[in-house]
Amino acid sequence: MLVNRWREGTRARKLLPMTSSDLWDEESALRYDDNSAEMFSPQVLDPTVDFLARLAGSGPALELAIGTGRVAIPLAARGIEVSGIELSQPMVDQLRRKATAEQIPVVIGDMATAVVPGLFSLVYLVYNSIGNLRTQEEQIQCFANAARHLAPGGRFVIELWIPGIRRFPPGQAAVPFDVSDRHVGFDTYDMVTQQGTSHHYRRDEEGNTSYGYSNFRYIWPSECDLMARLASLTLEQRVAGWDGAPFTSDSESHVSVWRK
Structure with a gap:
């Protein structure tokens, strides 16, 4: 189960x-x-990198919403050539403290439309980040953009949580996903538009x-x-x-x- 569902912090509202x-x-x-320190722990990160490395083979691989390189850097350390797309220049600036542009090249842009030269054996999008695109049309474009970057036989992988809507009793407006000494987080949903907001309260x-929030659009596996399918991709797993635990009706996330 993922605890920190969405990127958090004080947001600049300029888009x-x-x-x-x-x-x-x-x-x-x-x-x-x-x-997001818990997402960097070996217990979380090692299975992620193992899974992606198996699919990438000899690579290359492309990460959408590469962020500060949490997954890309250890994947590159496996000998796989990794590139990225990232909307936020400040996030890439933090990545650059750990890896050079020669080691992990990154294109600044929207993961639904930005183009990286070449074709890839693997395109991946982790930590629920496809939900950062808040319209269905942009999410469709993201799948199409992933397919555009794949070589024949290449794979697109996403990691995504299952919305906790079943836990809503009548009249409830929010679902908590983490309650601890240092952090309280809950999601609010609009079940008509599939729009939501993650709210985070942290104590230092x-x-x-401090309070931070992020907006998202949730998506069901179907x-x-x-x-x-619209992007001519076929479900493989x-x-x-x-x-690799089996996906069931009670699963709270899926990979x-x-x-292609």
Whole structure:
């Protein structure tokens, strides 16, 4: 089960053309690795990289919404050539503290439309980030963009959580996903538009509390499959997580693989 569902922090509300995504500012990018520390743990990261490395083979691989390089850097350390697309320049600036542009080239742009030269054996999108695209049309374009970058036989992989809508009792407006000493997080949903907002309250070591939020559009697995079909991709595998556990009606997340 994923605990930190969405990228968080104080958001700059200025949006780049042709995208509905929230834009990460410098302050949010500086805090990202610390706020998402559990996602960097070997227990989380090693199965992720193992899974992707098996699919990439000899590569190359392309990560959409590459962020600060949480997955790309250890994947590149396996000898796979990794490139990325990222909307936020401040996030890439943090990646550059860990890897050069020669080691991991990144195109600044929208993952639904930006183009990276070449074809790839693997395109992947992790940590629920496809939900950052807040319209169905942009999400469809993202699948098409992934397919555009794939060599024949290549695979597109996404990691995505299952919306916790079944936990809504009548009249409830939010679903908590993490309640701990340092962090309280909950999601609010509009079940007509499939729009949602993740709310995060964090307490630092000095006892100060900060609030951050991020907006998203949730997608069901069946809707993902339809988007994939529109992009001429075929479902090859769906599991509950990077460890390969079976996907069932009770699963709270999925890792899905489509092949070109």
